Amino acid sequence: MGSQLPDGEPMPANGLLPEGRLPRAGVEFSAYLHVPFCTTRCGYCDFNTYTANELGGMGMDTWVEAMHREIDLAARVLADGPARPLATVFVGGGTPSLVPANDLVGLLTHLESAFGLEGDAEVTTEANPESVSPEWLQGLRAGGFNRVSLGMQSARPHVLHLLERRHTPGRALEVVGWARAAGFDDVSLDLIMGTPGESADDFRASLEAALSADPDHISAYSLIVEEGTRFAAKVKRGEIPMPSDDDHADKYLLADDVLTGAGFENYEVSNWARPREGQPHRSRHNLAYWRGQDWWGFGPGAHSHVDGVRWWNVKHPRPYAAALGDARSPGAGRELLTSEQRREERVLLELRIADGLPVEVLLPEERGRLDRWIASGHAVLRDGRVRLTLDGRLLADGIVLDLLAG
Ligand SMILES: C[S@@+](CC[C@H](N)C(=O)[O-])C[C@H]1O[C@@H](n2cnc3c(N)ncnc32)[C@H](O)[C@@H]1O
Numbered sequence: 001m002g003s004q005l006p007d008g009e010p011m012p013a014n015g016l017l018p019e020g021r022l023p024r025a026g027v028e029f030s031a032y033l034h035v036p037f038c039t040t041r042c043g044y045c046d047f048n049t050y051t052a053n054e055l056g057g058m059g060m061d062t063w064v065e066a067m068h069r070e071i072d073l074a075a076r077v078l079a080d081g082p083a084r085p086l087a088t089v090f091v092g093g094g095t096p097s098l099v100p101a102n103d104l105v106g107l108l109t110h111l112e113s114a115f116g117l118e119g120d121a122e123v124t125t126e127a128n129p130e131s132v133s134p135e136w137l138q139g140l141r142a143g144g145f146n147r148v149s150l151g152m153q154s155a156r157p158h159v160l161h162l163l164e165r166r167h168t169p170g171r172a173l174e175v176v177g178w179a180r181a182a183g184f185d186d187v188s189l190d191l192i193m194g195t196p197g198e199s200a201d202d203f204r205a206s207l208e209a210a211l212s213a214d215p216d217h218i219s220a221y222s223l224i225v226e227e228g229t230r231f232a233a234k235v236k237r238g239e240i241p242m243p244s245d246d247d248h249a250d251k252y253l254l255a256d257d258v259l260t261g262a263g264f265e266n267y268e269v270s271n272w273a274r275p276r277e278g279q280p281h282r283s284r285h286n287l288a289y290w291r292g293q294d295w296w297g298f299g300p301g302a303h304s305h306v307d308g309v310r311w312w313n314v315k316h317p318r319p320y321a322a323a324l325g326d327a328r329s330p331g332a333g334r335e336l337l338t339s340e341q342r343r344e345e346r347v348l349l350e351l352r353i354a355d356g357l358p359v360e361v362l363l364p365e366e367r368g369r370l371d372r373w374i375a376s377g378h379a380v381l382r383d384g385r386v387r388l389t390l391d392g393r394l395l396a397d398g399i400v401l402d403l404l405a406g
């Protein structure tokens with residue numbers, strides 16, 4: 001979640017969607033819950049999250065109460081539509097592991113009573129290794145959560161230090177063991193690659209350490225230097241070199257080599273999953289975003305999408321809670337996507353996933369440009385779908401730009 005909210009038209013106080021838009025039949029409906037708290041802010045991160053002294057005395061209870069109110073609001077707004085039980089629920093942040101398990105389970109229970117949950121719903125929480133405990137994981141598992149995603153980032157102390165992460169390298173791996181003991185069959189680890197000063201051997205060691213914990217899913221993100229972060233300021237002052245594109249590319253190829261060698265499949269540019277026991281272990285929730293399905297994002301700064309209507313909440317937890325306390329929508333703005341915008345979003349998102357993009361979504365002139373990427377080995381067209389090759393995944397953003405803009 002970047003630092004800026006888009007422009008758009010104002011959200012009506014009652015939160016009703018325009019033109020009777022409602023979650024569509026035949027499309028998955030999901031919920032995202034945003035936890036806007038962190039103990040300290042990591043130097044590279046510009047997510048919408050706040051430390052205690054940035055909240056002006058607002059406590060976590062106020063956020064929990066406001067989240068319950070937003071669930072009630074969503075139930076009223078969607079009451080006229082067909083019943084759409086939730087296919088996935090994802091608690092992200094920020095640091096969900098700072099919120100007591102009881103409170104997260106209370107929110108899940110409320111969502112279930114408001115919308116229903118599919119029998120095989122995926123219910124994930126993110127967690128920061130330093131603030132998670134065995135009891136917290138047990139509480140969530142008993143309360144219906146079945147997937148946990150841990151921010152490991154690196155196994156190398158000097159890399160964690162540069163990222164200003166406070167946990168020790170082994171902590172994330174220990175937490176995987178706690179999650180297994182609590183009964184989680186679906187565990188994911190996040191890695192960051194391309195931190196300045198990280199050698200290829202350092203990154204290989206992080207991949208191997210992650211694999212040694214036997215997770216089901218690994219995300220590996222190239223470090224992005226976000227404007228306005230401490231990290232960006234240090235780069236500007238020349239204290240840290242800018243991460244290099246060549247280094248990112250080398251690390252990406254290394255990640256794909258090591259992870260596919262260990263039985264993982266890449267299913268989105270930055271995500272690998274290990275199919276086992278008949279389960280693909282892909283993140284169904286993230287796939288719902290990439291496939292343009294319907295979701296309600298609850299919490300400060302959260303974004304939602306229902307049938308071509310996109311809206312976003314006010315960013316700071318205080319005005320967010322104040323709006324809901326006054327029975328007003330916390331929405332800061334919204335936009336109604338045109339059919340051309342929806343088509344372009346499909347190109348942007350579906351080209352990134354291994355299942356690819358149905359070729360008929362492309363306009364004739366885009367088909368012409370696609371032929372060049374196929375000829376150069378960056379994309380393939382099979383069974384009516386365009387898929388990026390490994391070389392193509394390295395250039396995914398550039399290929400999308402070229403196809404759409406020429
Ligand atoms: C909300 S955080 C995960 C949960 C928890 N807050 C944590 O950090 O452990 C989601 C992930 O985004 C990734 N991330 C955040 N900022 C990033 C950046 N500037 N560049 C690349 N990845 C980033 C990190 O891998 C992080 O684990």
Ligand code: SF4
Nearest residue numbers: 038041042045093094
């Ligand atoms: S703990 Fe996670 S969300 Fe919080 S500042 Fe660090 S990376 Fe960002």
